[in-house]
Structures are given as C-alpha cells and as structure tokens.
Amino acid sequence: MDEQLKQIGERLKGLRDALDLTAQEVADACGLNVEKYEKVEQGEEDITISKLMKIAHKYGVSAEELMFAEAPRMKSYFVVRKGQGMSVERTKAYKYQSLVSGYVNHKADVFIVTVEPKPEAHTVYKNNHAGQEFNLVLEGAMDIYLDGKTIRLNEGDSIYFDSSKPHGMLAVGDKAVRFLAAAIG
Structure with missing residues (x-):
C-alpha cells in the first residue's frame, strides 16, 4: 500500500x-x-x-x-472479467476495484469495494462528494452511516443516496463485506 x-x-x-x-x-x-x-x-x-x-x-x-496511471481508451464498450478490474488498496481495510477504468468519459465511477472487518473500530471515517451514489451488497453485511443515521445492509440489499451528505461504512461481523459502489455526477 x-x-x-x-x-x-x-x-x-x-x-x-x-x-x-x-x-x-x-x-x-x-x-x-x-x-x-x-x-x-x-x-x-x-x-x-x-x-x-x-x-x-x-x-x-x-x-x-x-x-x-492508466488513461481510459475505450469508446464503445469496456469489459472487465471477474476479478480483473484495476484495483487499489486504499487502506488495509479498503480495496477498490474499478469496473469502468478503460471507458473514455464515463458518467459514473463504478467499483467493487472490499472492506475488512474492524471489530475494535469505534470511529467511522465519513466523506462526501458531489452527486449521488448507489451501493449493492454482494457478500457479507455492513453498516452505512449516512447523514446521522445508521442503516444495516445485508447481502442483496442496496441503497441509493445523496453523496453530498457525510457517509461511511463498516463491515459487520467477522468477514469482509464486498459491495458494488457507483458514484454518479
């Protein structure tokens, strides 16, 4: 890292x-x-x-x-095979795998995010950005902290929200959570 x-x-x-x-x-x-x-x-x-x-x-x-350090090149379509998207580990607990990195002028940033559990965590780092965001839990469970509320999302659950509001998440339980995150706008 x-x-x-x-x-x-x-x-x-x-x-x-x-x-x-x-x-x-x-x-x-x-x-x-x-x-x-x-x-x-x-x-x-x-x-x-x-x-x-x-x-x-x-x-x-x-x-x-x-x-x-890769500039998008594709203009008609861009395919990412399972597990093959460009990825970056932001911290020891967060890994982002881009699903749109090769498409020129994409309108959304789409990632598969893996968050490792942090049982001792008491503080959740929150961020915000312009636009909207969609998250779909693929595996595991997470608590999303959104504008002062805590919302539990389990496998198969999704949320769409105003990403200008402070938000952050934690994996729930003892296994990592994997979710699809799409930031739009």
Missing part, C-alpha cells in the same frame, strides 16, 4: 506541475489543508477516492489516471 500511496502522490504532483498549480490550489479544490495535501504528494498520507474524484473533475482528468 505504501508504494501505491507514493505513486498516487507522484501523479498528483505531476498533474499540479503540468497545470502550473500551487499545492494550495489543489488542496482547496479537494477540501484538504495544504499541509495534509503536501503529505499526500509525498506519499506519507492517504487520500480518499472522493477527494481524488474532486481533483480529477476540477482539472479534467480521470480518477483512474490519478489512481492507476
């Missing part, structure tokens, strides 16, 4: 250099203070997918280019 964080940081710095932007401008675009953003560029801090999406949208690149 540390190598992935370092590579994402290098790509963010490269984007900033190519567009002649200051660290403060990019930090402001994604809602981070400049000190934390500079640590992200140095590979010392993690950055959420939603913040990467904000940067990508603001500066006209795809989130996949920032996460995977």
Whole structure:
C-alpha cells in the first residue's frame, strides 16, 4: 500500500506541475489543508477516492489516471472479467476495484469495494462528494452511516443516496463485506 500511496502522490504532483498549480490550489479544490495535501504528494498520507474524484473533475482528468496511471481508451464498450478490474488498496481495510477504468468519459465511477472487518473500530471515517451514489451488497453485511443515521445492509440489499451528505461504512461481523459502489455526477 505504501508504494501505491507514493505513486498516487507522484501523479498528483505531476498533474499540479503540468497545470502550473500551487499545492494550495489543489488542496482547496479537494477540501484538504495544504499541509495534509503536501503529505499526500509525498506519499506519507492517504487520500480518499472522493477527494481524488474532486481533483480529477476540477482539472479534467480521470480518477483512474490519478489512481492507476492508466488513461481510459475505450469508446464503445469496456469489459472487465471477474476479478480483473484495476484495483487499489486504499487502506488495509479498503480495496477498490474499478469496473469502468478503460471507458473514455464515463458518467459514473463504478467499483467493487472490499472492506475488512474492524471489530475494535469505534470511529467511522465519513466523506462526501458531489452527486449521488448507489451501493449493492454482494457478500457479507455492513453498516452505512449516512447523514446521522445508521442503516444495516445485508447481502442483496442496496441503497441509493445523496453523496453530498457525510457517509461511511463498516463491515459487520467477522468477514469482509464486498459491495458494488457507483458514484454518479
């Protein structure tokens, strides 16, 4: 994971250099203070997918280019075979596998997210981003914390919500939860 964080940081710095932007401008675009953003560029801090999406949208690149260093190429269709989507482990507990990374100008970011259980967790990290989000639980169960409410989702359950509201999730029980997440807008 540390190598992935370092590579994402290098790509963010490269984007900033190519567009002649200051660290403060990019930090402001994604809602981070400049000190934390500079640590992200140095590979010392993690950055959420939603913040990467904000940067990508603001500066006209795809989130996949920032996460995977791959530019989408397909214009008619894009197939991802089971288990073959480009993936990034955001933290030890979260793994994102992109299902749309190769399609040019996709309107939604779609991932299979795997969240490992954290029985000792008392705090849930929440984020928010523009648009809407759809989650469908494929395996396991999770609690989603959405705008002050806790909603239990079991295998086969789904939720569609305003993703500008603070939201986060935890795996429930002793096994990982896998869910389809589609961020739209």
